[in-house]
Amino acid sequence: MRREPVLRVVGKLLIPYMLVFALYVQFHGDFSPGGGFQAGVITAAAIIFYALIFGLPAARRVVPEAVVEAMVALGVLIYMSVGFAGLALGGNYLDYFVLAHDPVHGQERGIFWVEIGVLVTVSGVMLKIFYVFAGRGRESGGG
Amino acid sequence: MMAATVLAIIVQRNLFSVVVLAGVYSFLMATVLVALDAVDVAMTEASVGAGISTVLLLGALYLCGGEEAKPLSRPWLPLVVTLVIVAALVYGTLGLPAFSDPQAPIHTHVVPRYLTQALAETGVPNVVTAVLASYRGYDTLGETVVVFTAGIGVIALLRRRRRGKEDGK
Numbered sequence: 384m385r386r387e388p389v390l391r392v393v394g395k396l397l398i399p400y401m402l403v404f405a406l407y408v409q410f411h412g413d414f415s416p417g418g419g420f421q422a423g424v425i426t427a428a429a430i431i432f433y434a435l436i437f438g439l440p441a442a443r444r445v446v447p448e449a450v451v452e453a454m455v456a457l458g459v460l461i462y463m464s465v466g467f468a469g470l471a472l473g474g475n476y477l478d479y480f481v482l483a484h485d486p487v488h489g490q491e492r493g494i495f496w497v498e499i500g501v502l503v504t505v506s507g508v509m510l511k512i513f514y515v516f517a518g519r520g521r522e523s524g525g526g
Numbered sequence: 527m528m529a530a531t532v533l534a535i536i537v538q539r540n541l542f543s544v545v546v547l548a549g550v551y552s553f554l555m556a557t558v559l560v561a562l563d564a565v566d567v568a569m570t571e572a573s574v575g576a577g578i579s580t581v582l583l584l585g586a587l588y589l590c591g592g593e594e595a596k597p598l599s600r601p602w603l604p605l606v607v608t609l610v611i612v613a614a615l616v617y618g619t620l621g622l623p624a625f626s627d628p629q630a631p632i633h634t635h636v637v638p639r640y641l642t643q644a645l646a647e648t649g650v651p652n653v654v655t656a657v658l659a660s661y662r663g664y665d666t667l668g669e670t671v672v673v674f675t676a677g678i679g680v681i682a683l684l685r686r687r688r689r690g691k692e693d694g695k
Contacts, residue, residue: 388685393686408569413640414650414651414652416565416566416568416652416654417566417569418566418570418654418655418658418659419659420570421566421570424570424573424574424577424578425573428573428577428578428581431581431614432573432575435581449569452681455674455678455681456630456674458670458674459670459671459674462666462667463667466615466663466667475570479660479663482545490660491650493649493659493660493663494655494656494659494660497659497666497667498659499653500670501666501670504673504674504677505670505673507677508673508674508676508677508680509578510678511677511681512582512677512680513581513582513585515680515681515684515685516585516684517584517585518580518591519589519684
């Protein structure tokens, strides 16, 4: 599939828009449908698309496996540290009211970081599962 | 249309068309969810059900071949068990409040507060996001941990096997 010029050109055209759309879904999730989970899946889908067209090694160069594995854990850590930030500032665990002077603003800030945590973990897990599957196929298929 | 898709999935012996039909089913399901005004869920269904899982199933198909094996024996016992469970579940749904009944407990407990106060309390116009990330923050944390655990499980299972294979060579 690597020699398909149509797929390569279309992929190169589409993938940036997919990533931008993922960011839109992420950060506009407050106002329209979407949020961390959907954005994470779309991000992972964009990179999987890239891997399907340009081959797994190319995708591994763009997003190395070590980064993906770190993302899996990092997202949960971001989420939990938002909770601990609430604790440190004098609220309960996952209390967002204390994160800023204005309670509503604190809520927005808390939701923002929590959604980022979800995004990072979800896209990391999806990508990692794809990498593992595709890597196995390569070994048993290519000898 | 969804029933036709399901029947086609059951009848088909070629696993490639089964995977594609499963994607079709997911998109139909997403359409149903849009019709029910659950746009967030529809988006998740379309991206996960039709997108990622189709790709993963195709990857699995590449590993294990495209034809479904013939069953060794007639699976009567599993069929009976499935039918009994289906009957029990359908019986259970009879106890639920009628669809879109405004007096259902779910509409009278905390939902009015979410719907009327969410914007003032969290500053987020999308109530789904407000409930997900703020009111139900613990639940979402749990979900994220579930996703994390699933990822770790897959890594642990498949990685070790791969390393074992390398040792075997």
